[in-house]
Amino acid sequence: MLIFLLGIGSIIPADMRENAEKLQKFIVEKEAKLYMEHPEYRKFMSVPDLKFLKRMRMRKAEVETLNVAVLRVEFLEDTTSLTTGNGKMQLEPFGHPCDTVITWNEDSTEADTQYVRNLYYDPPHDSIYFHHLMEYLHNYYWTVSHGKLFIKWDVLPKSLDSSFTVPHKMTYYGDPENYVLGLFSLLRDAIEVADPTVDFSQYDRIIIFHAGSMWQTDMGDSPYDLPAVFIDGADQLFDSPIIADGDSITGGVIYCETGFQDNMAAFLQGGLCHEFCHALGAIDLYDTSGRSMGLGGWGLMGTGNWNELGLVPPRVSAWHRYYLGFEEPVVIDHDTTGVEIHWNGAEDSNAVRLIKIPINKYEYYLIENRYVYINPDTVHYVNPCTTSIDSNGARVWKDNVLVKVDDYESSLPPDLYKGGLAIWHIDERKIADSIDYNTVNSGWPKGIDMEEADGIQDFEMSLMDMSIIDINALYYGSPLDVFARDAFLDSFTPNSEPNTNDNFGNRTYIRITNISESGPVMTFDIHFDRRLNNFPVDLGFPTDVVSPVPYDSLILCGTLDGGVYLISMDGITRRVFQMPESSYTIPAVYDVNSDGIKEIITGDTGGNLYILEPDSTVLDSFKFRRIVGSPLVVDMDGDGHAEIVIGSDDSK
Incomplete structure (x- = not known):
C-alpha cells in the first residue's frame, strides 16, 4: 500500500524500495565510470x-x-x-493508473476496498x-x-x-x-x-x-x-x-x-x-571522480536527485543556498548561548535558517536544521481512478504527474518529524582550486564536507571498499549524520568524533554544545575557547613564515608582501609600513635611540633594512644585498651601545 497516500512517510511503496536503493548506486557508479573514461566531458557536461x-x-x-x-x-x-x-x-499510456488494495478486518469477515495510485503507470x-x-x-x-x-x-x-x-x-x-x-x-x-x-x-x-x-x-x-x-x-x-x-x-x-x-x-x-x-x-557535490560519495542524498546536487526514485529530491545544500543567493547566513563569531535555528521550510521572513561560523580565512561551518516534515493537516483520500487532480496537504498529483510536495525534506534519511543540525565544513580554498573542473567534492579535503555526527564518515569511504556494511548509508545517508539530543551526538567540539579541527589538523577550539532535540526550531550554544573577540583578523595577504612577535600589549606581524602591522587585543589593525619587497624574517623590537619608545627593525628580500617608529616614521634605512636572516640587536663590543646584526646572501 502507498503509505504516502495518507501523507505519512515515504512516497515509494515497499515493493519499490529495493529498486530505489539499487538505482542510486547504479547511476552513481555508471556516471563515475563515464567521467573516468572521458575526463574531457567535464568541460561541457554538468558544468555550472x-x-x-x-x-x-x-x-x-x-x-x-x-x-x-x-x-x-x-x-x-x-x-x-x-x-x-x-x-x-x-503518446499512449502504459499500464493502469490505479491499484486495488483490499484490507480485511480482524476476523476476516468484512473487507474494505481502496484504489491507490500505481506508480508504475506512465501517462501519455x-x-x-x-x-x-x-x-x-x-x-x-x-x-x-x-x-x-x-x-x-x-x-x-x-x-x-x-x-x-x-x-x-x-x-x-x-x-x-x-x-x-x-x-x-x-x-x-x-x-x-x-x-x-x-x-x-x-x-x-x-x-x-x-x-x-x-x-x-x-x-x-x-x-x-x-x-x-x-x-x-x-x-x-x-x-x-x-x-x-x-x-x-x-x-x-x-x-x-x-x-x-x-x-x-x-x-x-x-x-x-x-x-x-x-x-x-550550481556545481555537482557528489564525488565526480567516483572514489567516494560527496554528500549523498542530503542535497540536490549530491545524489539527492534520485531520492524516492527521483520523485522527491531534497532541497539544495546549505552552501548552494548561500552561493546562489537564495539565503544569507547569520554570522556568529563570538561566544553565544541559546542560538535558535529554524528548519529549512520555515516561512517567517525573520526566521534564521542558516548560520555561518568562521574557522579561518578560508574555512567556515554552515549550520542548518534538517527536519523531515509532511503537512499533516489536510490529508484525505482521493480515488486516483476518478479524478485528474489528487491533492492533499502532503502532495499534489495532476493527470498522474507529481507536481508538488510539502515538503522536499520528506525524502531525507531521518524518520518523519525527526532530524537535527547538519554541520557543513566549507573550504573555499578547495572550491576555488577545483570549481572549474567540477571536482569540488573529489579527493581530500572536500570543498563541502558533511560532519557526520555518528563519527563514521560514510561519504568519505571508497566506493571500491568491499568491507562496507551499510551500503545505504554510503550512497544515501543515515539519520545518525545530524546532531541532536535525541540523535547519536549532541555536541561538536575539539574532542568529539568528528571534531572541530580545521583541514590542516589545527585545533580551532570551537565548541558547539547543548544541542536541543530535533524539531522545527532547534537551539545550541557556541564557544570560541582561546579566541579573543574580533579574531581572526584578515591582513589581506598571507603572513610571513615566522611572525608574529609581541610589541608591548600589541601584536607585531609581517606579511609575505612586505607589510608590517600592529594589531591590538580587540582586533584593531594598523599597517605601520609597506616594504617594497617580500619578507620572510622576524622583525626585532628595541629602543634604538633611547627615547623610551621601542623601534621596529625589519628587512626585506631586496636588501632593505628599516628602523621604524610605531607611528610609521622611518627613523633610518640601509641597503644590503639580499637579506636572508632576521635582524638581531645586541651589544657586540661591550661598549654599552647595541648594534644591529643582519645576515645577507653574500656570506657577510
Whole structure:
C-alpha cells in the first residue's frame, strides 16, 4: 500500500524500495565510470553556468524571473534495439493508473476496498505531461529559494501531441564514444528546426525533452540512449555560439521523456531539478571522480536527485543556498548561548535558517536544521481512478504527474518529524582550486564536507571498499549524520568524533554544545575557547613564515608582501609600513635611540633594512644585498651601545 497516500512517510511503496536503493548506486557508479573514461566531458557536461550565477547574485528585485523555452523533440523513426523506443514520443499510456488494495478486518469477515495510485503507470507524453513536469520544477525552486526565483515556461510546440523533428535518428546523437558532440548537435538541430516558429530572444533558458529514455537508467541493452544532462560551451565546441533570433545560445538542459526502462522505475522530477540547477550556476557535490560519495542524498546536487526514485529530491545544500543567493547566513563569531535555528521550510521572513561560523580565512561551518516534515493537516483520500487532480496537504498529483510536495525534506534519511543540525565544513580554498573542473567534492579535503555526527564518515569511504556494511548509508545517508539530543551526538567540539579541527589538523577550539532535540526550531550554544573577540583578523595577504612577535600589549606581524602591522587585543589593525619587497624574517623590537619608545627593525628580500617608529616614521634605512636572516640587536663590543646584526646572501 502507498503509505504516502495518507501523507505519512515515504512516497515509494515497499515493493519499490529495493529498486530505489539499487538505482542510486547504479547511476552513481555508471556516471563515475563515464567521467573516468572521458575526463574531457567535464568541460561541457554538468558544468555550472556562471553567467546566470552572476545575474542571481546581482539582482536588484526581490524576485528573479526566469523564462524557459521547453522544446519537445522527436527523432527520425527507427527500429534499432540500440535505443529505447522508436524515436517518437510515447503518446499512449502504459499500464493502469490505479491499484486495488483490499484490507480485511480482524476476523476476516468484512473487507474494505481502496484504489491507490500505481506508480508504475506512465501517462501519455503530450504537452500536458511536460507542462506538469515544469510545474514541479517551478514549485521546487519557488519553495527552496524562499520566493526568490520564479520560473515561467512555454511548452513548444503548443499543440497537444506535436513535437519538433530533428533530421537524424537517435543513434546519430547517442554515439557512446562521443556523447558531447551528439548532445550539442541535438541542441543545435532542435533550435534550428524550432527557430521559424519560436522567438528565442524571449527566453533565458532552454530545456529539450526528447523521445526515448535516459542513458543513466539503461542496464546495457540500449547504449545509444542519451545522457540526461545540462550542457554548456557550444561556442567552444563549434567555435561559435548557436544563433537564433539574434540570441547567442551556448547550452541547455537535454532531458528524456521517461526514465522507465529495463524493469526499473525512475522518475524525472529530481533529475530535472538537478540539471536545471547547473543552468543556475550550481556545481555537482557528489564525488565526480567516483572514489567516494560527496554528500549523498542530503542535497540536490549530491545524489539527492534520485531520492524516492527521483520523485522527491531534497532541497539544495546549505552552501548552494548561500552561493546562489537564495539565503544569507547569520554570522556568529563570538561566544553565544541559546542560538535558535529554524528548519529549512520555515516561512517567517525573520526566521534564521542558516548560520555561518568562521574557522579561518578560508574555512567556515554552515549550520542548518534538517527536519523531515509532511503537512499533516489536510490529508484525505482521493480515488486516483476518478479524478485528474489528487491533492492533499502532503502532495499534489495532476493527470498522474507529481507536481508538488510539502515538503522536499520528506525524502531525507531521518524518520518523519525527526532530524537535527547538519554541520557543513566549507573550504573555499578547495572550491576555488577545483570549481572549474567540477571536482569540488573529489579527493581530500572536500570543498563541502558533511560532519557526520555518528563519527563514521560514510561519504568519505571508497566506493571500491568491499568491507562496507551499510551500503545505504554510503550512497544515501543515515539519520545518525545530524546532531541532536535525541540523535547519536549532541555536541561538536575539539574532542568529539568528528571534531572541530580545521583541514590542516589545527585545533580551532570551537565548541558547539547543548544541542536541543530535533524539531522545527532547534537551539545550541557556541564557544570560541582561546579566541579573543574580533579574531581572526584578515591582513589581506598571507603572513610571513615566522611572525608574529609581541610589541608591548600589541601584536607585531609581517606579511609575505612586505607589510608590517600592529594589531591590538580587540582586533584593531594598523599597517605601520609597506616594504617594497617580500619578507620572510622576524622583525626585532628595541629602543634604538633611547627615547623610551621601542623601534621596529625589519628587512626585506631586496636588501632593505628599516628602523621604524610605531607611528610609521622611518627613523633610518640601509641597503644590503639580499637579506636572508632576521635582524638581531645586541651589544657586540661591550661598549654599552647595541648594534644591529643582519645576515645577507653574500656570506657577510
